[in-house]
Amino acid sequence: KQWYQRRVRGASDFNTLCEKFFPCRELAKAAYINDSHRYHIAQDQHMQRVMTTKQMIADMQELMEMNVVKNNEIMNTVGVTGHGNVPCPQLMTFELLTHGFGASALSAAFNVVQTYLDEMLKCMSQ
Numbered sequence: 001k002q003w004y005q006r007r008v009r010g011a012s013d014f015n016t017l018c019e020k021f022f023p024c025r026e027l028a029k030a031a032y033i034n035d036s037h038r039y040h041i042a043q044d045q046h047m048q049r050v051m052t053t054k055q056m057i058a059d060m061q062e063l064m065e066m067n068v069v070k071n072n073e074i075m076n077t078v079g080v081t082g083h084g085n086v087p088c089p090q091l092m093t094f095e096l097l098t099h100g101f102g103a104s105a106l107s108a109a110f111n112v113v114q115t116y117l118d119e120m121l122k123c124m125s126q
Contacts, residue, residue, distance in 0.1 A: 019115075024118075028123050029119070046124065047124050050120055054114060058114070061110050063088065064107065
């Protein structure tokens with residue numbers, strides 16, 4: 001139980017650090033400036049690629065979230081050996097290997113990437 005509380009706290013701290021201190025806007029502006037010659041030629045096409053990427057990441061985040069919720073239910077009822085009806089049982093193995101921090105860390109990283117892509121779309125729309 002104590003490891004679970006530490007995992008939740010660590011994941012929360014990591015998520016806060018990513019949200020508050022990762023320079024998404026600055027990186028998006030730098031990427032836009034460095035590649036601006038490319039965007040003028042096919043900006044609509046590039047914007048579509050960015051939006052498609054955002055959707056793919058959102059789909060993966062949703063699948064991971066469903067898996068984490070199921071894993072927590074299973075670990076509270078069946079124990080760590082049963083997989084029950086989880087979308088991706090291998091993610092449960094990853095969670096066990098990372099002591100429960102892996103999926104939370106990936107989720108925080110995906111949130112940073114989503115924010116970066118949002119900022120990139122803003123730059124391209126101006």
